[in-house]
Amino acid sequence: MLAWILGVILFALGICISVALHEAGHMGAAKAFGMRVRRYFIGFGPTIFSFRRGETEYGLKAIPAGGFCDIAGMTALDEVTPEEAPRAMWRYPTWKRFVVMVAGSVTHFILGFLILYLMAITMGLPNLIDPNTVRPEVGTVNDCVVDKGNSSAEGCEPGAAAPAKDAGLRQGDLVLSVDGTPTPTWRDMVDKVEDLSGPAEFEVRRGGETLTLTVDVAQVSTANGDKAGAIGVSVALPPAVNTYGALDGFGGAAAFTGDMFVGVWNGLLAFPEKIPKVVEAIGGGERDPETPVSVVGASIIGGDAVEQGIWEMFLLLLATLNFFIGVFNLLPLLPLDGGHIAVLFYERIRDWIRGLRGKPAAGPVDYSKLSAVTMVFVLIGGAVVLLTVTADIVNPIRIR
Known part of the structure; x- marks a missing residue:
């Protein structure tokens, strides 16, 4: 039981670190371009402690469920002080804003790749060939x-x-x-x-x-x-596990990363049709191991893996979760990073067309007009999270 609790804590900690690095990716890119970063906090809720370094406040909040990076003027609707106005994010070229927005997902991809590389040169990577x-x-x-x-x-x-x-x-x-x-x-x-x-x-x-x-x-x-x-x-089957040296481990991890990206994308496409099975599991039906899991469910599986000494599964699950979060955040839906990126490209294409017609560039997109669509997505996303968390509590997926 102690090993299981340790595994759950370790996996939850790994998720927290991943999210913290996601926000750090945004912050690092923004600072590199000279944008004004007001705050970088890990967690939500009441502040446990904070300190200021230069123009940025860093801190830790009570609820370890995410984090945020507050960049001045992320949209034209954000209020900025006269001092912040020249360095407001929306004033920067499209490509720089794109790099800042995509940096969070790229951080997840790098972290997932590093996990796979360390596995490749130590315990090896499972052979996924059909x-x-x-x-x-x-x-x-x-x-x-x-x-x-x-x-x-x-x-x-x-x-x-x-x-x-x-x-x-x-x-x-x-x-x-x-x-x-x-x-x-x-x-x-x-x-x-x-x-x-x-x-x-x-x-x-x-x-x-x-x-x-x-x-x-x-x-x-x-x-x-x-x-x-x-x-x-x-x-004649290939070996169940492929082992690599320090150099060829990069190629092995890269190939495995590609396979995992395909799996994550296929999982996202099949996501809607699996929700009814989650509802059935809440009602007492047998939990399909292919159904979506929340952070709670993933942590439970991580605990099972540690308890049974299957560290390969623990690390693969952590890498998969990083790839999933990275890809999911790039979906063109607000308030995800991908939604902001979609707005950037819309502005760019719109102004290019206006230029061809001899018209000046239009102003930034009015995000208030997108609030209804954003709210619908937030409500749907919240409902899915509630369903998966409930299923993971009353009928979790377990490693037997």
Whole structure:
């Protein structure tokens, strides 16, 4: 239990540090361009302590759930003093404001990459390759084939068919084609074999030579009672974990980062359709492990991972959360950073079109006209957070 509590605290602390660095990214970029940064605080609510360094007040607040960076004149509606006015953020060129707004998400991406890099050179990174997409290299040649619907079958009955073994297929053989049909992946080979019965020509590469073997494809029963072809081989899978040195760890972490970005994006696209399952979980239904989780739920999973000694899962979850927050913040919706970036590009494109028409640039966008849309998004976002937090309290996802 103590290990679980420690894991929950560590994960929650990791999230707090990530959010603090997000705001630090905004602050660092703003200061680099000469913008006036009034305050940088970690947390919300009552102030525990603060101090002033130069023109910026730094501090810690009582509720460790985020933070903020107060940049003078972030929009034209913000009130600024005469002293702040020349350095108000909205007065700066579009590209500088863009860099400041995107810096928070970039910080999350860098942090997630660093976590993956440290994993790559220490404990290694899990291999996320789908076994069906690997090349059709034979890993094991079985003594016989068994019905696919009989997972409890042990050993081979006398006289059981052994198509691959009898045909001379060996471990390490690469199947190039089956009955003239190219098989670039293991799934391609399996699909072709399942449609066959009786002798079939297998073109394989063994070492430096190409051989043609005749395999007498057997028919076995599938899980649903149908018949399908089988030859009695298994795929040669890549290692479960890829380990790297200090230099090639950068490439390994970069490739893994790309895979995680794809996963995060697909998760965002599927997010709306998973909300009903969250509601069902609150009502007592079985919690789908693929449903969204809140910070509370992620911390619980992190605690489970530490309790069971699965530090790889703990770190991967923390990296994934950083990538998710970074991508989510770039969605073109106010009050997210992406919403402010969308306004920047709208102003730029609008003024470019006005210039082509011989008109002067218009003023900054009036954010008050966007308040209704912003409020709708805030209400929807708040409702989703409430749902996920509730589900994570009454029916959390656990590592068993």
